[in-house]
Amino acid sequence: MSAIEARLASLGITLPQPAAPAANYVPFVESRGMLYISGQIPVGPNGVDYVGKLGEEFGIEEGRAAARLCAINILAQARAALGDLDRVARIVKLTGFVNGTPAFTDQPKVVNGASDFMVEIFDEKGRHARSAVGVGGLPFGVAVEVEAIIEIA
Template identity: 55%
Template structure:
């Protein structure tokens, strides 16, 4: 039987994908005590294709960037579920780190990252409010528009 968080995802029309396998010498998740750190997730959508490619401020709109960040957050949740089995075990979303593929001078990365942050609050309520950093970068793997990593406190 699905827990409360999975029911909330279902109500939002979100189906968690099979987590992406690492493409280099790292693992998707590491648990140390009650902290679960999830490796950076690219913005793969339901069709296993990138939601947005290229740079924000040079062909990728803020709205598409926000959709990409939301897709990254969904992929984070898929990794969390794979690591602990039940999303109801998430005590708190501690931190998100966002990497925004940005054209020189693009300053709206934090607004793009809201796509990921807003989903965490939609899904977890106050437990989804988190610390965050957002960094503009000149390139990401596969020319993805956004990558997001995260840290979760789990029971």
């Protein structure tokens, strides 16, 4: 078991089977030492979770949980791409999209759910550049979607 898999297990996290693409794209692309992970939505053991808008159906804490679940799904895709999460040299950038009401302006607090998770798992290698963007809608009506750029060894 890799060191990262052991850290996940110690936290009680089992990575899911990565989701298949819902349209005409691939879940990840490896190019020139970088791994680009397509946007991941909060899919849990029972299917799509966190359907609704921040500022309406969900508050910041539920949004953070949705973003964390997106980050778990990013790691599932990374493991599928790399075979071993110990090949992750650095989380370079996360982009989080937050489906919120027009008045909702706490996108950074929501996307912290994904950012905090990456730092918890990868320590300093998990610190990354980031964008947190408010949007009027996301696939399947989910509250959050997160994509990643990862440097690989």
